[in-house]
Amino acid sequence: MLAARPRTDLGALTRLTELADYIVPFTIRVIAHLGVADQLADGPRPVTELAEATGAHAPSLLRALRALAGKGIFTEVEPEVFGLTKLAEPLRTDHPLSLRDAYPLMAADVRAWAGLGDCLRTGEAAFPRIHGADYWSYLAGHPADSLAVDRWMSSLTRLHLRTVLPAWPWAQARQLVDVGGGDGAFLAGLLRRCPHLHGTLLDLPHVVSAAPALLAEAGVADRCRIVAGSFFDPLPADADLYVLKTILPGWDDADATAILRRIAAAMGPQSRLLLLEAIIPTGDVFDVAKLVDLHTLVLTGGRHRTRDDLVDLLAGAGLRLDRIVATPTLTVIAAGPAGPQLTSP
Ligand SMILES: C[S@@+](CC[C@H](N)C(=O)[O-])C[C@H]1O[C@@H](n2cnc3c(N)ncnc32)[C@H](O)[C@@H]1O
Structure with a gap:
């Protein structure tokens, strides 16, 4: 039997070309890094002024802004004069939920992404093969990249504080451990509230070194202990809450289970674990978790999980899923020791 001839749908070809683009993502990152949006806070300006203020080459900056304006990020209000749009506003540093640092263009990540084909063939992360070190060890030896990652996490954390905090009765707890809590941005926001x-x-150690200043600035340093260590080692015992925010997706099942076992061993009978992470939904629906999942494959060899995957993972560490609360960003997944029934929060 002859195979059916493929259909010619020009709309589909255009849409596919748009989706296959990597030019817009690169350009957004560089324009964010240059701080162009900050220069437009008081209204539209000619590209020559923008170039001078940001240290850019004016004719090239024009080409970049023109490309983004075609996507609704910035607008060319008159020839070679650009202004902000709704999509450009969050690139301002002074935006309350600024995403200026949320899109770092890290050469090491880009080189790893060029190895995606190998990841799909082998199921292994590209980053360690290309850079000769796992992602976190590499960052420990590259302070500029490490800082860029911490800032990226902090910008996401601002969004998470806005969306995740209303989803859980945090104030009922007395002691909380933020395991893999980065530079302390989430904990600082939580303790303030x-x-x-x-x-x-x-x-x-190289990550928590930034925490004392951040916690002091938030006015919560006297209520926060800092531990420089690894979540593969024994953890502080008997806290009411253990938080793993966007941690488990960075690890394969064996390592994720090892982290969970450390938490299970530290928990008392009434302690709870809160996983704050994106869950992969079933079916064809778009969810950013399905994209970030590939990022974890390339960088660390970890994976985002479905609800059922998480139930199994928790059970393998002696923990039981207790409650799931969806938020507009991360999902709150509460778990407790598998043995006795927990009292409700
Ligand atoms: C994706 S970031 C999440 C940071 C923070 N929880 C947040 O959501 O903003 C992963 C964090 O795990 C930390 N990490 C990686 N390996 C670790 C280890 N062995 N022990 C403790 N933390 C580790 C990294 O330094 C980083 O801060």
Whole structure:
């Protein structure tokens, strides 16, 4: 039997070309890094002025802004004069939920992404093969990249504080450990909103080194202990809450189970674990988790999980899924020790 001839749908070809683009993502990142949006806070300006203020080459900046304006990011209000749009506003540094640092253009990541084909063939991360070190060890030896990642996480954290905090009764806890809590941005925001809560921040030494200043600036340093260490080692015991925010997706099942076992061993009978992460929905629906999932494959060899995957993962560490609360960003997945029934929060 002859195979059916493929259909010619010009709309589909155009849409596919648009989706296959990597020029817009690169351009957004560089324009964010240059700080162009900050220069437009008081209204539209000619590209020559923007170039001078940001240290760019005017004719090339024009080409970049023109490309983005075609996507609704910036607008060319008259020839070679650009202004902000709704999509450009969050690129301002002074935006309350600024995403200026949320799109770092890191050469090391881009080189790893060029190895996606190998990831799909082998199921293994490209980053360690290309750079000779796993992602977190590489960052420990590359302070500029490490800082860019911390800032990227902090910009997402601002969004998470806005969306995730209303989803859980945090104020009912007394002691919380933010395991792999980065530079402390999430814990600082949480402690500011819950005056009776005390926190422990645990992350790798080069990451927590930024935390004292951040926690002091938030006025919560006296309620926060900082532990420079690894979540593969024994963890502070008997806290009411253990938080793993966007941690498990970075690890394969064996490592994720090892982290969960450390938490299970530290928990008391009434302790709870909160996983704050994106869950992969079933079916064809778009969800950003399905994209970030590929990023974790390329960089660390980890994976985002479905609800059922998480139930199994938790069970493998002696934990039981207790409650799931969806938010506009991350999902809150509460778990407790598998043994006795927990009292409700
Ligand atoms: C994706 S970031 C999430 C940071 C933070 N929880 C957040 O959501 O903003 C992963 C974090 O895990 C930390 N990390 C990686 N390996 C670790 C280890 N062995 N022990 C403790 N933290 C680790 C990294 O330094 C980084 O801060």
